[in-house]
Amino acid sequence: MPPIPHVRPENVLRRAEELIAVGQPAAALSVLHEHVTSKRSRSSPIASLEPVMLLFVELCVDLRKGKSAKDGLYQYKNIAQNTNVGTIEMVLKKFIELAEQKVTEAQAKADEIQSSLESAAPTSNVEDLDAIETPETILLATVSGEQSRDRTDRAVVTPWLKFLWETYRTVLEILKNNARLEVMYQATALQAFQFCLKYTRKTEFRRLCELLRNHVQNAAKYSAQMHAINLSDPDTLQRHLDTRFQQLNVAVELELWQEGFRSVEDIHTLLNLSKRQPKNIMMANYYEKLTKIFMVSDNYLFHAAAWNRYYNLLRQSAIALAAGQGSKKDSPSVTEADMTKAASFVLLSALSIPVISTSRSRGALVDVDEVRKNKNTRLTNLLGMPQPPTRASLFKDALNKGLLSRCRPEIRDLYNILEVDFHPLSICKKISPILKEIGADPEMEKYVLPLQQVILTRLFQQLSQVYESVELKFVHELAHFPEPFQVTSSMIEKFIMNGCKKGDLAIRVDHVSGVLTFESDIFSSAKALHPGSAAGSAESEVGSVQRLQSTPAEIARSQLARLAKTLHVTCMYVDPSYNQARIKAKEAAHARARAGAAKEHEETLTRRAIIEKRKEALSDALQKKQREEENRKRARNQQLQEAEQQRLLDEHRERERKRMKDEQDRIRQQELKKQLEELKTGVKGIDVNQIDLEELDSNRLRAIKLAQLEKEKNDLNEKIRITSKRIDHLERAFRREELKHLPEDYETQKKQDLETYEQTKEETLKAARQKHKEDVALKHRLSRLVPYFNDFKKSVTEKRHEEFERRRKAADREFEQKKKQRIKEVHERIRRERAEREAEEQRRREEEERIAREEQERIAKEEERRRALAEEKAAREEQRRQVFIRFHIRASLTKKTENSMSRLSVKGNVRRRLSSDELPERLALQNREAQRAKHLPNELHRVLTLLAELELHGEIVKPPKLLPVPASNRPQPKRPRQHPRRKRAATSLHIYGQPAMGLLIAVIFPMLGNPLLRLDNFLEALCLPLALPLPRKSLAHGDQDSNNSSRCYVSTVSGLV
Incomplete structure (x- = not known):
């Protein structure tokens, strides 16, 4: 059933347009919001509701009513998502376009204001030429710390930027987790990223990333809902990957490295879910952004690993394109220059990996730290590597792929100087021109500092192997770098202290004598307790540093090991049975291991299954706990919402009650004043001024009036009683005396009445003249508008007449069409009913004929059957009767004869015994x-x-x-x-x-x-x-x-x- 006329969308739209025409957009928005959020709008057709929504979002943008727009759009999505998704996308696009247009207009307005201020500044009147800046302007500049341009943007542009951000967030919340709106959702997310990048909105970008991350996490929770997204769908997952790659690009552009790293983790999670092989161009972008993120975080090891993965991907893409196995669209464009650049960066980043740890904690403790291991494992998974990278493995992989021949010559020379032919006394002289070339390249300049750290580390490690003490001046001369990469003595001392703190160096600084002493005591360095810890964060192997000669500490540490090896070899030569027993024990151990391998394997599998079950049980318990917590939170939020709604309802009821009470009090006061005026003019003897209106009510006023009337009545009765007691002749004397003064009193009263009349007349005429004067002035003032009014009235009348004629003609045409259609339908119905009646009559006659025919046949068959039965019965009965009669007659006669003969014989015997008297009777x-x-x-x-x-x-x-x-x-x-x-x-x-x-x-x-x-x-x-x-x-x-x-x-x- 369609909605009632006064809530039809067309009527609501017309009403809103009328309110907008008279300058009341807020009222128009209220009318549209009430209609859109009403339950009756659910039954309205989408075609008639769509114009209402377009005008609704336009008013919401003009008035910056984001919350109202969110409520209306949510309701509209629920109405149209099952029937017409296109209209939802159109309305939301219109909403975003209007918000972006407002931001553009605000920027243009701010530019105009700023240009007007700048143009007006030189021509402004300056009261004091010696003091151009007033104290107020100085205080304002000191407190605010911003220029006029910033203040203008904050006052004009910032509100619209906030509204545009709310628009993007509202649209994403409406479109989330809906498979039918997935394309619009991803497009809106990309628009939001561009908004954050264009206006450098870092805070909003963080919130946007968190919002998108929550949407993906909640997708699994709402998978049972209708139109829920399915991350197993390759197309859906590809769209999410594209969005996350764009998010990563924007994070890198805004230099939000933490958000960039989270974006990388999101991409890695989606790649694990994807069944498709990601495009090479996307993965190249992925590794390139990882290099920047790791570089900013000073993680040079994984930075070099990311460059290695990037170069491998470029090389594989080039090989695939050369073999014709890949498409140019999905693969990055690779040239020889790009390969040379990538190879140079791979080698340079590997050379920049610190030889010692760059963290502030002890290297030995970091190596065994579980948290750091987990972090390295997670970073390794992000790079898609089977095991954590090391400095040596990266160099080995680079040399195996021939990167030395592909990279730039200065990088190749740098590798030879640092890794192949490292000489501490001439290192700085050889490397200075290379550092100048690297520093001249803006992209490679960032590697100069880590290269200096590597050079210093190698320098001090090799000096410690040769010298026991060196002068500080000698060290400064060895560590001399070109401008502007010079290293000061304080920097060298800081480097030494950092290495000693982590246990990678054992150096003592003597500032008095200016000497560096390398500790030779085996217990003076932490390396004696934690051998091989010099790798630090690089996680390189022991021996990555070139060994010139062993230190006393190293000799002391290895003395017992060497002694054990020598004794072992001596025992083998002196007693061969010892070696045979060892070999037999080894073979027995191998046999036991082989025998117990299957059992150990089964136990391992069983233990693994138990661990998996425990993990699943723990995960289920955690999920159950989370669901319960979510249910409790949802119930608590629902209770809070219900309490808030109840509070708002109570407040509304209280306001309505108070308003009604105030209205009743106002009406009561008016009634009391009116009654007081009547009492003042009608009843004498009452002083109205002494009555307090606040304490007076209608009952009390009525009681006062009744009491005064009762008093007057009593006075009158008292006067009548006193008068009746007087003697008639005394009363008559009074009246005769009174007659003498009546003419005089009449004249006096007449004179007073005339004066009162003249005064009232003068006041009335004066008021009439004043009103006439004002009316004439009003007429003259409004007479100028009469032609315009008449023209407007005429135009409105003509337009309405034309509209009326147009509608009347349309109605006539529609009436004639409906009339013809109705006549046609009536004729068709009459023809159809006539045909149906004839067919029914024919069918009824045929049915009656059939029934009569069947009845006649049945009667004839019944008569025939009865006649046959009667004839058969008669014949059978006649036959039986004849047989019965013949048989029984013959039997009866035979028996009767026998009985008669027997009785005669018996009677003859009896007769012989009868008397003579009985014999005649017998x-x-x-x-x-x-x-x-x-x-x-x-x-x-x-x-x-x-x-x-x-x-x-x-x-x-x-x-x-x-x-x-x-x-x-x-x-x-x-x-x-x-x-x-x-x-x-x-x-x-x-x-x-x-x-x-x-x-x-x-x-x-x-x-x-x-x-x-x-x-x-x-x-x-x-x-x-x-x-x-x-x-x-x-x-x-x-x-x-x-x-x-x-x-x-x-x-x-x-x-x-």
């Missing part, structure tokens, strides 16, 4: 049963036919379970009483009033065994396979069984055979 009963048996097939056929009809009517019920019920004891007049054990019970089921079912059961049950217990099973077997119903309405004459859910009615028919 015969009648048998006749009835015989008649019924004749009609049994017909009754059975009727029952089955009835059951078929019930099935066709669909009256299907679950076959009920028939329970046995004892037969009723109906009176049967013609049936004789039977014996209880012979009494039988028969059941008859009436269906729709048809008794045939009872006959069917009576006929069929006997063949099932027990008819009373298996009646339900029989009905299920009969009805279910044939699908015959048992209608509930046809059951009657039965009882309900509580143990079954079905109901059936059974009637007992007695006498059924």
